[in-house]
Amino acid sequence: MKTLPPIALGTWSWGSGFAGGDQVFGNHLDADSLRPVxxxxMQKGLTLWDTAAVYGMGSSETILGTLAKTVSGKTLQLSTKFTPQLASPEADNPVAAMFEQSCQRLGSEIIDLYWIHNPTLLNEWTRHLIPLLQSGRIRRVGVSNHNLAEIKLVDSTLKQAGFALSAVQNHYSLLYRSSEDAGILDYCRENDITFFSYLVLEQGALSGKYNASHPLPEGSSRAASYNSVLPQLEALTDAMRDIGSGKSASVAQVAIAWAIAKGTLPIIGVTKLKHVEDAAAATTLQLSPEEIKTLESLAVQAGVDTRGAWEKPMHS
Known part of the structure; x- marks a missing residue:
């Protein structure tokens, strides 16, 4: 099985339409504009790409599939998701039906990492993944937005069939450490499960690019979520800037390096060359225990709750 790189690249902000880049991020991106990214x-060895059927209702997968045609399947790794809310009630096997649609859009018969996107009808979907694992169409299975009890249940069901849960993908950042507090990071570490952290940069609020006088783009849902709390984040982002300046690193690189130091595999959304540069550079950036403690203390002091509307608390 392929080794995972230290960072995955996210494509939530690619494509358009429901849950797409234009609505969530205020972007308008297509395959041509994203090809240099x-x-x-790929040149920098960041070969794992994370998407989902729901991102732009398939348009994110379609763009990724268009770009992937130029690359050998031996180097590229594809991660996509079964979103229960999109499941067809008419399908005998709604997981297989959505999986096949994703494969068509991505231009691949095999998905390296396939996720159950959220715990709607918890564990209903796990049994449908078994034949796909047995046939080799799916190499690894993960769950996203699940709490510890839900993670254990899916893992147990997979183990009864001779497989195991490979990955967990939850919101995790300096501002939102619910999965750590709930013991999910510890469980993953103890059971050889890779914890993928998403929203590490909190949709740009922890990138150093935005502040009270330079807010996120109006008209996007991320502006509605974060602009009002940007003043509360300035002490934290200032400290991130200070730490980074001594290491020739950006604020975003410090946020990503923190997530790696905590034993997670960050998913970093990329729409510009600089995003790729930041992600690649962060893989070699070392933070001291004192720096990590300072950042975490300032994050608590900021007093900001960034739990998304789709998330429930991780304490089971």
Whole structure:
């Protein structure tokens, strides 16, 4: 099985329409504009790409599939998700039906990492993944937005069939450490499960690019979520800037390096060359225990709750 790189690249902000880049991020991106980003990432060894059927209702997968045609399947790794809310009630096997649609859009018969996107009808979907694992169409299975009890249940069901849960993908950042507090990071570490952290940069609020006088783009859902709390984040982002300046690193690189230091595999959304540069540079950035403690203390002091509307608390 392929080794995972230290960072995955996210494509939530690619494509358009429901849950797409235009609505969530205020972007308007297509395959042509994203090709230089994709090519640079592959050159730098960042070969794992994370998407989902629901991102732009398939348009994110379609763009990724268009770009992936130029690359050998031996180097590229594809991660996509079964979103229960999109499941067809008419399908005998709604997981297989959505999986096949994703494969068509991505231009691949095999998905390296396939996720159950959220715990709607918990564990209903796990049994449908078994034949796909047995046939080799799916190499690894993960769950996203699940709490510890839900993770254990899916893992147990997979183990009864001779497989095991490979990955967990939850919101995790300096501002939102619910999965750590709930013991999920410890469980993953003890059971050889890779914890993928998403929203590490909190949609740009922890990138150093935005502040009270330079807010996120109006008209996007991320502006509605974060602009009002940007003043509370300035002490934290200032400290991140100070730490980074001594290491020739950006604020975003410090946020990503923190997530790696905590034993997680960050998913970093990329729409510009600089995003790829930041992600690649962060893989070699070392933070001291004192620096980590300082950042975490300032994050608590910021008093900001960034739990998304789709998330429930991780304490089971």
């Amino acid at each position: 994709f090519d640079l990432a």
